[in-house]
Amino acid sequence: MSVTAGRASPARAASEEFKIPFVIGASSAGTIIEWYDFYLYSVLATFLGPVFFPNENATAQTLSALAAFGAGFAVRPFGAVVFGRIGDKVGRKYAFLLTVLIMGGATTIVGLLPGYDHIGILAPILLVTLRMAQGLALGGEYGGAAIYVAEHAPDRKRGLYTSWIQTTATIGLFLALGVILIFRVSLGDEAFRNYAWRFPFLISAVLVVGSFWVRMKMQETPLFLRMKAAGKTSDRPLAESLGSKRGWGQILLALAGATAGQAVVWYTGQFYALSFLTGILKLTFADAYTILLIALGIGTPFFILFGWLSDKIGRKPIILGGCVLAALCYFPIYRGMYSAAHVTVENGAITRATPDIPILVLLVLVQVIFVTMVYGPIAAFLVEFFPARIRYTSVSVPYHLGNGEFGGWLPLIATAITAATGDIYAGLWYPIGVALITAIVGWLFVPETYKRNIWDEVSETEPVPVSATA
Numbered sequence: 001m002s003v004t005a006g007r008a009s010p011a012r013a014a015s016e017e018f019k020i021p022f023v024i025g026a027s028s029a030g031t032i033i034e035w036y037d038f039y040l041y042s043v044l045a046t047f048l049g050p051v052f053f054p055n056e057n058a059t060a061q062t063l064s065a066l067a068a069f070g071a072g073f074a075v076r077p078f079g080a081v082v083f084g085r086i087g088d089k090v091g092r093k094y095a096f097l098l099t100v101l102i103m104g105g106a107t108t109i110v111g112l113l114p115g116y117d118h119i120g121i122l123a124p125i126l127l128v129t130l131r132m133a134q135g136l137a138l139g140g141e142y143g144g145a146a147i148y149v150a151e152h153a154p155d156r157k158r159g160l161y162t163s164w165i166q167t168t169a170t171i172g173l174f175l176a177l178g179v180i181l182i183f184r185v186s187l188g189d190e191a192f193r194n195y196a197w198r199f200p201f202l203i204s205a206v207l208v209v210g211s212f213w214v215r216m217k218m219q220e221t222p223l224f225l226r227m228k229a230a231g232k233t234s235d236r237p238l239a240e241s242l243g244s245k246r247g248w249g250q251i252l253l254a255l256a257g258a259t260a261g262q263a264v265v266w267y268t269g270q271f272y273a274l275s276f277l278t279g280i281l282k283l284t285f286a287d288a289y290t291i292l293l294i295a296l297g298i299g300t301p302f303f304i305l306f307g308w309l310s311d312k313i314g315r316k317p318i319i320l321g322g323c324v325l326a327a328l329c330y331f332p333i334y335r336g337m338y339s340a341a342h343v344t345v346e347n348g349a350i351t352r353a354t355p356d357i358p359i360l361v362l363l364v365l366v367q368v369i370f371v372t373m374v375y376g377p378i379a380a381f382l383v384e385f386f387p388a389r390i391r392y393t394s395v396s397v398p399y400h401l402g403n404g405e406f407g408g409w410l411p412l413i414a415t416a417i418t419a420a421t422g423d424i425y426a427g428l429w430y431p432i433g434v435a436l437i438t439a440i441v442g443w444l445f446v447p448e449t450y451k452r453n454i455w456d457e458v459s460e461t462e463p464v465p466v467s468a469t470a
Helices: 010-015 021-045 045-052 058-074 076-089 092-111 122-150 155-187 187-198 198-216 223-229 237-242 244-278 283-299 301-313 316-341 357-376 377-385 388-407 410-421 426-445 455-459
Strands: 343-346 348-352
Touching: 021 045, 021 058, 021 092, 021 122, 021 155, 021 198, 045 058, 045 122, 045 187, 045 237, 058 076, 058 122, 058 283, 058 388, 076 092, 076 122, 076 237, 076 388, 092 122, 122 155, 122 377, 122 388, 155 187, 155 198, 155 244, 155 283, 155 301, 155 357, 155 377, 187 198, 223 343, 223 388, 223 455, 237 244, 237 301, 237 388, 244 283, 244 316, 244 357, 244 377, 244 388, 244 410, 244 426, 283 301, 283 357, 301 357, 301 377, 316 357, 316 377, 377 388, 388 455, 410 426
Parallel strands: none
Antiparallel strands: 343 348
């Protein structure tokens, strides 16, 4: 049992049986698997289009697949509401036990689902339904994991500890890309298109069992237990969070001044970069995946760096600074990517590329660094921005409105703008505009939060485990 500062209590003794490294590791492992599940679809959208949608028009088929991808993001705010209520009333742990089961089940079923040639219109209907189930689960997962770690952490290290959760989305994407690359290279492109695309989805069944087992061993957060023992939990978290002008004011401020800009920077730096490499510049999947995997591998530790730095200088300078830098640099970066791809143009269209891999890795890595700036401190900021009694609901809603609506639809919006204008760079105006709006709103109206003591809400000294060396 850890030795803690301040007054001990039964709740504290029970909840601190597991040390900070276990808390972070167990929370992160499950969240990585959920992100892996969720992002498999996005990476494989071009493969799923011909399987599940009518094939009369290739462009319409691709847009349909991207729209189904976006549908998973559209329902994420609803997942935030559903699981937020459970998390604020029953407990943080129980909410994200449910999310991992729903996510894993939906992902596994996608791997077994018959295509359009076998069941007709039922195929895209079922695919979109399963995609929405994934979005619903993810809507409850992120807030639970971030809050679970934050409510175990001392105030002075909240940015550092929660930044480990922030790595999970990128690691989940890294894992999805790696697994797909292994199957495509080992089995061949034709076999992958015909049937082997299902294997990465089916692997999820095994991963979910392990994640659920680990999460069953986790206990409730010390802050929630103390709040519950003191009778300070909310009986009506939805009404308090979403049923008042003050609650919506806070949510919309967090959305406009933080999560919307964070979302478009995140999705541009990883998904749109990959789409640009393969769809516009015509790099092979092996080259494009390799570039992104190397950039993600080098860039991921910066989540921790910026989380740690946000404990020293604040959340706002890093998050908003990342938005501004991204907005200023996107056009030069993407023009540089075009130059480094050494494309061949025939009849006015790009047909193939002879890429300079090191230069492209560097250009994508710069975008990943922007991602780590906006994303590394965001969990700590959101936890500090909202009160504990309605924290699960309130954190999850602006996060998933930002990442689900502003970020999730980015590939479709940017692709549609590019197709409509014929300008390969035109799609960048969308993330640039949103990032700049967030920078302005955040700087003028959003308060700094890094000095807030969330333990004041339960009138007890924060826990400072002697062994907390994560």
